Amino acid sequence: MVKKIAVYGAYQARIPFKQRFWKTRKDGIHQRYWKLTRRKKTVESKGRYEFHGKGKDLYQAVIKAHRIMPRGFVDVSAEEFLRHPEKYGFEGEWIDREVES
Amino acid sequence: MTEKSRASPVLGLSDDETVKLDFDDASLRTVRYWASRAVKWFKLDGFIILRSSKNRYHVVFDRVVSWGENMRIVAWVALLSHNKGLARWFLMQCIKGCSTLRVSPKREKASPRIVERYSKQDENIKAFLKIRKMIKKMWKNCHF
Numbered sequence: 001m002v003k004k005i006a007v008y009g010a011y012q013a014r015i016p017f018k019q020r021f022w023k024t025r026k027d028g029i030h031q032r033y034w035k036l037t038r039r040k041k042t043v044e045s046k047g048r049y050e051f052h053g054k055g056k057d058l059y060q061a062v063i064k065a066h067r068i069m070p071r072g073f074v075d076v077s078a079e080e081f082l083r084h085p086e087k088y089g090f091e092g093e094w095i096d097r098e099v100e101s
Numbered sequence: 102m103t104e105k106s107r108a109s110p111v112l113g114l115s116d117d118e119t120v121k122l123d124f125d126d127a128s129l130r131t132v133r134y135w136a137s138r139a140v141k142w143f144k145l146d147g148f149i150i151l152r153s154s155k156n157r158y159h160v161v162f163d164r165v166v167s168w169g170e171n172m173r174i175v176a177w178v179a180l181l182s183h184n185k186g187l188a189r190w191f192l193m194q195c196i197k198g199c200s201t202l203r204v205s206p207k208r209e210k211a212s213p214r215i216v217e218r219y220s221k222q223d224e225n226i227k228a229f230l231k232i233r234k235m236i237k238k239m240w241k242n243c244h245f
Contacts, residue, residue, distance in 0.1 A: 008111055059239055065110060
């Protein structure tokens with residue numbers, strides 16, 4: 001297994017979330033459904049990237065990871081992350097909070 | 102209670118073929134003792150000890166091992182040394198499937214410094230130090 005660079009910590013980000021709606025069906029049943037709206041909420045969470053790949057890609061990926069917060073545990077090649085960063089995270093900022101390695 | 106002031110993520114090094122230990126609340130003497138016992142018992146060739154912060158040390162061994170053997174060694178040390186920090190760290194690494202040690206500074210802690218070297222260092226330790234150097238350079242370029 002290759003050696004990987006771990007980028008981890010706690011972050012704060014504004015993420016889109018599903019909102020609850022209700023509709024009354026023709027048969028009279030009041031049904032709940034969820035819809036992804038344009039609203040966003042601020043969340044604090046912990047996340048982690050595990051990057052592998054070539055030196056230049058790794059360097060660029062680490063710089064990009066300062067702006068793009070990971071969606072949970074992301075194990076990806078640096079090249080792939082640089083190609084589609086939005087697939088692996090969302091915009092936010094890192095915060096100072098104790099995390100485990 | 103969060104501080105947003107220009108915080109940055111922590112950079113570390115992960116892999117599954119290097120035996121690493123993370124001691125909390127242990128003296129250098131204790132860490133040296135357990136590293137020496139492990140290196141002899143499991144024939145790990147050599148080790149380096151890094152000081153992470155006060156009474157916190159990292160140990161990296163030289164021989165390449167499989168993930169199973171790696172965890173067997175860490176579990177052995179964690180069980181015999183009764184170090185709670187190490188036992189907790191061991192469980193975390195089992196969940197992740199690879200072991201990680203910090204390289205960059207973290208909050209008020211500086212990046213880990215090498216405080217001791219023992220015997221052979223030309224396999225995993227060499228690779229570890231090479232990538233550590235690269236990560237430190239990256240971190241410097243990102244923040245200055």
